[in-house]
Amino acid sequence: MDASGPVTAEFTWTPPTFDFSTKPKLTETLSLQPDSESPRNFARKSLWCPDGESILSQCENRSFQSIVYASQKQSTLPQSAPILDFAWYPGASSSTPATYCFAASVRECPVKLLDAADGRLRASYSIVDHRERQVAPHSLAFSPGGDKLFCGFDSAFEMFNVGSPGADGDRIISSLTHAPTSNSIAIGSLTPSPWNIAIYDLDTEPVTPVLYLGLGETASAGVTQLKFNPTSPHLLYASFRRRDGVYAWDLRYLGDGPFLHYKTGNTPSMAMTSQRIYFSLDVTGRWMGIGDQDGNIHTWDLTTTSDENDSALPLLSFDAHRDSVPNVTYHPFEAKILSSSGGRHFLDSTDSESSDEEDVGVQRRRVLQPIARDVSLKIWDVSDKQL
Numbered sequence: 001m002d003a004s005g006p007v008t009a010e011f012t013w014t015p016p017t018f019d020f021s022t023k024p025k026l027t028e029t030l031s032l033q034p035d036s037e038s039p040r041n042f043a044r045k046s047l048w049c050p051d052g053e054s055i056l057s058q059c060e061n062r063s064f065q066s067i068v069y070a071s072q073k074q075s076t077l078p079q080s081a082p083i084l085d086f087a088w089y090p091g092a093s094s095s096t097p098a099t100y101c102f103a104a105s106v107r108e109c110p111v112k113l114l115d116a117a118d119g120r121l122r123a124s125y126s127i128v129d130h131r132e133r134q135v136a137p138h139s140l141a142f143s144p145g146g147d148k149l150f151c152g153f154d155s156a157f158e159m160f161n162v163g164s165p166g167a168d169g170d171r172i173i174s175s176l177t178h179a180p181t182s183n184s185i186a187i188g189s190l191t192p193s194p195w196n197i198a199i200y201d202l203d204t205e206p207v208t209p210v211l212y213l214g215l216g217e218t219a220s221a222g223v224t225q226l227k228f229n230p231t232s233p234h235l236l237y238a239s240f241r242r243r244d245g246v247y248a249w250d251l252r253y254l255g256d257g258p259f260l261h262y263k264t265g266n267t268p269s270m271a272m273t274s275q276r277i278y279f280s281l282d283v284t285g286r287w288m289g290i291g292d293q294d295g296n297i298h299t300w301d302l303t304t305t306s307d308e309n310d311s312a313l314p315l316l317s318f319d320a321h322r323d324s325v326p327n328v329t330y331h332p333f334e335a336k337i338l339s340s341s342g343g344r345h346f347l348d349s350t351d352s353e354s355s356d357e358e359d360v361g362v363q364r365r366r367v368l369q370p371i372a373r374d375v376s377l378k379i380w381d382v383s384d385k386q387l
Contacts, residue, residue: 241274337379
């Protein structure tokens with residue numbers, strides 16, 4: 001008898017071989033569960049589960065259908081809107097309930113992590129656009145280890161930590177700007193938090209934030225725009241929702257917050273609006289302009305020093321439009337400014353009606369569609385040769 005004990009055979013996996021010299025043989029035909037409301041329902045996409053034991057189909061009738069291959073057990077997982085894409089969780093297996101799940105993209109909904117057995121929602125990951133609407137990605141993919149979920153949508157992608165549902169998606173990436181002379185970017189979040197601006201060095205591996213900025217604990221607000229100074233790239237400017245003007249940081253000498261606040265002098269009006277107001281810098285990095293809710297344009301000379309309160313008022317403010325000025329842009333190589341105006345104004349009318357079923361004096365309110373008082377674009381000559 002061998003004293004060394006029983007010998008365990010080593011298992012070696014051999015990949016399958018394929019023969020496409022003749023027509024493959026049909027072994028089985030599967031059918032979707034019938035739907036009386038959608039008799040022409042069909043599968044837009046079907047994928048094997050990673051363990052090969054079940055099949056998941058994305059269907060025309062806004063549902064997923066799961067088929068356990070061995071038992072032929074079928075289940076329908078209805079969704080609230082059309083399905084754009086789905087992806088199995090890596091290593092998913094019906095014999096391991098914890099892993100038996102998939103990610104789904106459903107129009108105008110957060111990305112869902114669904115249980116493949118019963119459709120139960122395990123987690124959700126939100127992507128929100130600039131109009132604060134849920135964005136459903138067109139494509140989904142997990143990292144090989146299953147710890148990251150990548151979501152691709154129009155000209156961008158979002159990456160989520162699968163184990164932290166909602167942690168990234170509720171942070172709207174509202175602004176991004178690239179440094180003019182280095183491979184760095186600044187990213188701002190619309191989520192009001194003390195330090196919601198991050199600086200990334202893209203030459204490092206992995207790409208992680210090297211610096212955080214913001215307005216601090218007492219004045220946090222959502223970032224609406226970021227810009228580096230084109231000729232002094234150590235200067236970063238940011239505007240915030242419901243905050244007046246523009247804030248500036250000198251990345252060489254960081255304190256507890258911005259070193260300068262460029263105020264329009266129209267703080268109450270700016271604090272009342274959620275409309276995004278864009279500022280602009282000229283090509284030389286000396287001049288900055290921004291509009292406001294009352295139709296004015298404000299301009300600062302960035303080479304001037306601030307007052308004792310670390311703030312600076314405009315060098316020039318002028319009446320430009322009869323409505324909000326959300327955008328001011330300097331011409332790329334001429335002394336001209338382009339401004340645009342417009343905003344949503346909701347007017348309502350009240351009609352007094354009475355009937356046998358209503359008390360006299362009961363008023364019915366009718367909300368009208370929003371209007372804009374001025375939707376013009378204007379070009380302003382700011383050269384020293386203007387007449």
